[in-house]
Amino acid sequence: MPTPSDAVFNLPPLKAIQAFEQTARFGNVARAAEQLNLTPSAVSHQLANLEALIGRQLFLRNARGVTLTPVGEQYLAEISGILHSFAVATERASSDVSLDCLRLHASPSFGFMWLMPRIESFRQSHPDIQINLSCSYESLHFSRDKIDVDIRHGQPNWPTLEVRSVRNEHLAVMASPALLARRPVHEAADLLGSPLILSEATLINWPQWFAMHGLSRPDSPYSLSFDRSYMSMEAARLGLGFALESTLLARAFIERGELVVVEPQRLSVPISAHHLVFPKAHAGFPRVKRFLEWMKTELGGDFSY
Structure with a gap:
């Protein structure tokens, strides 16, 4: 039976875990060394020590860099979030202990159009949680960038992470009432000669929509x-053309009558474009649990939980 001292002895050094995580992220020892402000040889030394401690090979070395072995992939999945937890614990210890900080990252349009108008609702129901929100299309690193939950736009292809998807979202043709009065649309062909606004960020663009x-x-x-x-959507609201956009994001425009969904039953396309993504370890954070429960309440049956 192991003694307490044996258990401590089997814990790998934090520097070795950092070297492993960064090398796995970049697939390159030199890039990991640059990120950690170490020499490549120092990172290689930490990796060799970690593999010796575990007794299994974590990386396959090749001329282009390194790739994880199956053991390395499993190890990375199981330690995901540990460094982030250390950072959060350190930050909380040095700040007001009465506040817990929920760090969110979101795709710009979801953060600006859907989340921002509802943040006050979350704050009112959870006054002990401080919110930090950043928005970009960049794929951030959960531990390095101190992110609890990332609300991503795209295909849900993140097998090592927990994913909660927003359901029943549709891409729809929409326009201002004034433009629609001038250029009525009853079928897809009516749009061929109409002014179209291209949204480069949507999962389906006009060429694919016309092909459908x-x-x-x-x-x-x-x-x-x-x-x-x-x-x-703002350009469409101003009457500058027809947009092919998410009804989820355009809900406020539609409810105010500033945008009209054109033939919603025939010209709309169901999609699953927005997803709440986080490491498995983060599912146990109380602030994340409370945020997910709030999202479920806000979205109702349109949220996979």
């Missing part, structure tokens, strides 16, 4: 194109 309706892409160029959905 058996039509070729319009010959005329798009009147406008944007890399943010909220910009496309």
